[in-house]
Amino acid sequence: MTTRRKDRSSEYGTVPDRVARLLLDEPPAGRGEFAWCLLQHRSRLRALWEAHGAAIVTIWARRHPGTRPPLWWKAAAPVPRLLADGQPPRYPKAPGLYEGQAAYLDRLGLLQRGERARIPAAAWLPEDIRR
Incomplete structure (x- = not known):
């Protein structure tokens, strides 16, 4: 066999x-x-x-x-993520609490067909990013 x-x-x-x-x-x-x-x-x-x-x-x-691979954020993200309070960061790559990946993708209309329904709650939460 x-x-x-x-x-x-x-x-x-x-x-x-x-x-x-x-x-x-x-x-x-x-x-x-x-x-x-x-x-x-x-x-x-x-x-x-x-x-x-x-x-x-x-x-x-x-x-x-509700997320994207790490290289997408470097090579294809159309605009930087906003801070969790809705403001842009003071300078590029500033550490801080940012909008969740799903919120970013949804805000910019970048979710794929049917993706929204499968997004776990955690993907919508703000993300603490230390760059």
């Missing part, structure tokens, strides 16, 4: 496995993939995000509704 390895390509769609794991902030599959991840320069990450970001957000939103 043979055992079949689970084919993860369908999980990531058209995004290559190692690219998907990198952009989804998942651990590399092995040493070779770890080395490849280390070699991805910031400009290369932006290019990978531009090529595969939409698919990555769809995968992420299915797994973690």
Whole structure:
């Protein structure tokens, strides 16, 4: 009897496995993939995000509704998050209590179809961000 390895390509769609794991902030599959991840320069990450970001957000939103992967906040967030009191931060990347990810995505109309109904209550709560 043979055992079949689970084919993860369908999980990531058209995004290559190692690219998907990198952009989804998942651990590399092995040493070779770890080395490849280390070699991805910031400009290369932006290019990978531009090529595969939409698919990555769809995968992420299915797994973690009301949130986005860490790289999305650096590469694709259209505007900075507001502080929990509704004011903009005094300077970029200021530590503080910020609006929850779900509140941000909802305010900007960035939730995917059907995502709102699956968002856990915690994703709406303000987030203490220490940068």
